[in-house]
Amino acid sequence: MMRDSRLHVPHPPARPGQTPDFSYLQISPAGALARPEVTAAFTDIELLATGMVRVLDEQHQAVGPWNPHLEPDELQVGLRHMLLTRLFDQRMQMIQRQGRISFYVRSLGEEAVSVAQTMALRPDDMLFPSYRNQGLHIARGHSLVELMCQCLSNTRDMCKGRQMPVMYHWGSGNIFSISGNLATQYPQAVGWAMAAALKGEDRIAAAWIGEGSSAEADFHHGMTFAAVYRAPVILNIVNNQWAISSFQGVAGGEQRSFAARGPGYGIAGIRVDGNDFLALHAVTAWAAERARRGSGATLIEPVTYRASAHSTSDDPARYRPRDDWQAWPLGDPIERLKQHLIALGEWSTQRHEQLVAQLEAHVVECWMQAQQSGTMTEGPRLDPRTMFEDVLATMPPHLVRQRQQLDRELLAATQDVQPT
Amino acid sequence: MMRDSRLHVPHPPARPGQTPDFSYLQISPAGALARPEVTAAFTDIELLATGMVRVLDEQHQAVGPWNPHLEPDELQVGLRHMLLTRLFDQRMQMIQRQGRISFYVRSLGEEAVSVAQTMALRPDDMLFPSYRNQGLHIARGHSLVELMCQCLSNTRDMCKGRQMPVMYHWGSGNIFSISGNLATQYPQAVGWAMAAALKGEDRIAAAWIGEGSSAEADFHHGMTFAAVYRAPVILNIVNNQWAISSFQGVAGGEQRSFAARGPGYGIAGIRVDGNDFLALHAVTAWAAERARRGSGATLIEPVTYRASAHSTSDDPARYRPRDDWQAWPLGDPIERLKQHLIALGEWSTQRHEQLVAQLEAHVVECWMQAQQSGTMTEGPRLDPRTMFEDVLATMPPHLVRQRQQLDRELLAATQDVQPT
């Protein structure tokens, strides 16, 4: 029927069997970009949206105006949080493989994003994560046992067994609930920030979505409302190059950085090395200060790489080279911070190994504890009757009736007779 | 409860009783902006997105690189279409006031947008209008009688009485249907353009929404898909400063032009004087050529002013100064083209008055004809039973039954007995 098609279709640079190729990635040298005043007009800082803010150079030194000059102990804490995140992920992945939880999502290779950005914010700032931001919880000190119990849907599960694994929340830690529906947290974070401004608080909100999710309507809603009301919010697009099997070009990243969307809306946009702990911290602190000063929102694009499979249900070998991550030019965030600390004389391979061993022990210890509250197969189990709670604030009559019917079913099942 | 609010809320420069103030409007001098190659990279032409392409200067001369050098007769045709649009609007407004149609929407002050842009496109390019683009139909020669019959929901109504007035469409004229739901035509136009590219055609699509509607999700969907697949489409945001009662700042125009969204997505963006027939024609022709050459989409922001009420259901005196339009710096598109033609020695006040009289007569003549097919009160009436058609391609049994029930009701009503 058709003449030759003229439709353009974006491609990843390499598919399985081909050699990884990241030549498409525009990388600025460490220290190259200027650090403007936090009150600068977004129009004067558009270069930040297409360049890449980087602090750690090839010699593991912190260079340039964006160097946040953090104390060594802060850096050590950051390293510790990132390591703990990775080891936690490793363990939970293994546990899922053993069939003891139904699903898991790792953040391998992206640990700096959640950890550095959270550390640059105040504890009472409100965070609206995606499912790949477990580092937020870890950086704010949420007990691994709690996180594990959620993944286990056990008697201590904060979600009472209602959500899939990793859909955490933490009210007292000011971390919002994770939705299965992508990007919905964007306008919600903006609304929260609008409320904070309305109340005259100087608390701010921050939200994270993946580059793939930025195509959803709620990205646009969040950006528009943030721009119109100059909401004190930080909106992050974590560009880890992949959305399940689709390359960031399919999300709109082929021609333009995602950070560049910001200036298009009249919002500051910053593209940052997402594997550079120091750059992430500096950029986030800058945006937070900007928001608190009433200069409005910032769109941050941490550029990183999803080193793991999308989730335990995914097999990336089907759509990208196995050795892709090894070729990733921005390296491993943990290794880079480690080397920086070593270069500062504030760390050593030996201390590192000790820390790894200690954290691994801690994770195992937490897992032992978590199992006390039940697993999918053994131990105590949540009461199914709780499933009717929290649909509404008070249980309506029809749910009371349905719960009674379930009671009869459960009773009948134990007595193995027909309920009626 | 609250400390002083810090929430920013955008304001229009003037409210009723205050003096109009358009100092917020950034206007480039006519001829000031360069005209790049149609294949230029969007990054090299970002100034077009924040400046304003203008051709007609204060002395009514066409100046600068964007001058499309149209033949006088083309300009006269354009003037004629704009005038006809305005006179048609005037008449229909009057008819609505007389209660002979239920609703109407004028395009007063914006006639150049629809007319000039349509004239710059090919007849087989597909147009996806908003409800304020009646000029598309007029520029493509759709009979006023057809448009009037639609507004009358009479026996000749192209919509068979199913849509409110002004919700026209024209299959053979390649003009798409108007939806009551704002902005839905944006991704549809992009999809149509993707199909054209897929088929290897060099036809393109063009869509229009208002600046207010650009906040809807479908704006983002259209932009994303256009960018990802480099669809041959022109996406227009008609910035007429108002969305019913809300000022363009509430839609996100306070900090940034709407055209600037384009480069944010990796799409060329052009801000253009929406009351300058020549500039609109030139910019649209440029974007069309760009699309046909396979260089992708262009986002065009015609800057104009909604001189009329939003619709016959609206009273702008409640929210803006009565004399706002008189103070509008970009003037009246018809007057400006008229003066240009006069300056060229290709037109005169006298010929203009003759044309007005002639077109007025034509409109009246069409109205007479339209009424032949019935009005809300007199003449033939559409058969209500047609209401069950076109829900699906073939009428399903339950609708056949419902139509039979209506038959009984109608019969009973005439016999004034209870149907059963």
Added chain:
Amino acid sequence: MPQMNMIQAINSALDVMLERDASVVLMGEDVGYFGGVFRCTDGLQRKYGEQRVLDTPIAEGGIVGAAIGMGVHGLKPVVEIQFADYAYPAFDQIVSELARLRYRTAGEFHAAVTVRMPCGGGIRGGQTHSQSPEGIFTHVCGIKVVMPSNPYDAKGLLISAIEDADPVIFFEPKRIYSGPFDGEPEKAAVPWSAHPGGEVPAGHYGIPLSRAQIVRAGSQVTVLAYGTMVHVAQAAVTRSGVDAEIIDLRTLAPLDTDTLCESVNRTGRCVIVHEATRFGGFGAELSATVQEACFWNLLAPIERVTGWDTPYPHAFEWEYFPGPDRIAAALVRVMEAA
């Protein structure tokens, strides 16, 4: 007592709540300076400031999404969707977020957002200004759905909705904004001042959610209706001469099943009336619920009288609309059935 039409009653409810509770904020398209295309928020921005009565961008999904975030931060947003037909762009935020937040966080987070939306036809609005999509929302667990039939109820129910800890979808039948409507478009319009429901206290009062009201006692058949159709049903009953009991549901979800079924068990007959399309509409749930609870007492089939399964056609509103004749015919049918 003051006389109010439904617009004034809604305005009064919002006024009262803005006054009493500093956490109440209003948002929506044209609701601020202008006071809303139906004037429901008229004067409120002037009175409470543009911080608490916000004009928003035209993005229903953004409005509800932002309102949820505000709700999470302790505010009680009352948002207006300009027409119920335009709620669809907000559907994901309503269904996946607003309705689920309390559940998925086991009560740790919730957002007490009230979503107001004018619904229904008969105003020459054509297919996108006339819809009654309540049947889409009543199927969604985690939200409450309300539709008043007169100014007194509108104010009391709206106040209760705003004070409620759960999200509420609040439908406003726009055809009866300015007066009751018995389904006869030719007849001269009747103002609310001529109707007891037009007497509305100036101050604060609530009407409990999930309580239906018997607006006409009767013995032969139970008519279930809500919104505009309550008035049309009353006209139909008079016309038919059937001694019908008319129940105004007021809250559709959670439904006051007891009141409904007690009545049908008494009358043995049931006619369900709504303006929305029939197939899969809320009337189906009412029919199923009543049938399950009252089966042994039913003397005739439960009937549904509704709009047709087509979009709402601009030119044929009154052929589409389930008017008194269509309802009366059903009343006669169920009485003759045997």
Added chain:
Amino acid sequence: MPQMNMIQAINSALDVMLERDASVVLMGEDVGYFGGVFRCTDGLQRKYGEQRVLDTPIAEGGIVGAAIGMGVHGLKPVVEIQFADYAYPAFDQIVSELARLRYRTAGEFHAAVTVRMPCGGGIRGGQTHSQSPEGIFTHVCGIKVVMPSNPYDAKGLLISAIEDADPVIFFEPKRIYSGPFDGEPEKAAVPWSAHPGGEVPAGHYGIPLSRAQIVRAGSQVTVLAYGTMVHVAQAAVTRSGVDAEIIDLRTLAPLDTDTLCESVNRTGRCVIVHEATRFGGFGAELSATVQEACFWNLLAPIERVTGWDTPYPHAFEWEYFPGPDRIAAALVRVMEAA
């Protein structure tokens, strides 16, 4: 005849249609190079090129919106929504556009788009990978709604849906993608090769839409089911020992009312089964329809057996799921009723 599971049958239907009709294009998230998260489009991009099997941005509203535009330009897009739970962002494009275009233009424009979406629970997907939102779509006039219960039907119905001139929402019960499921999660999974529905012709064939199928003849009660629940109902019937007639609806809208009602008029009893939440669900329409047409022949109340009116809880899938016991109990109840 070749053996196929439901994924292979759907893949085969798409393959056949891409082969036969150059205007057929596939679009969706991960459907192209990867072949879909459930593998339904596996190998098709390689075979038909990335122009006709498109990976799209993650924007359901954009996918459906673009598909409508393609449809208007004469293509026949088949789009995949990765999970039915994610159809809500596309709701406005589906309801206000896809379902209305033909009507509002009096037939001048239309878009024959097929929207595929996996639905249903029992795969530990939690509340946002388990929903059965068919009841929301069946209330929308202007679209057809289909849900197959086996590979043979899936292929035939999908081919008919793609060839149909109207838009079709095509639900795929993901729990039975790889084998029939009788509601007993502990039991060893049965492959489709062990089921007659797993025999699927390699070539082109259609199964007419709007035709229900009697999958078990019976005399005492009619069971109405679709998708996964057809198999669960069969297990329940065996368990209960009741001689039930089981009808697989296959197409939900427009509904094959005649087949349903003929059966219930014969058996005098009816049990409706679906996995979706009960209140306002599609079962309500089935109950109302049957009651209206079969009232005088009913020997017992029509019962609905459904999921509870809560989100689908990750940890309690089998307490939520309307399994064989819940259905059998209803069968016993209607038999004992009198």
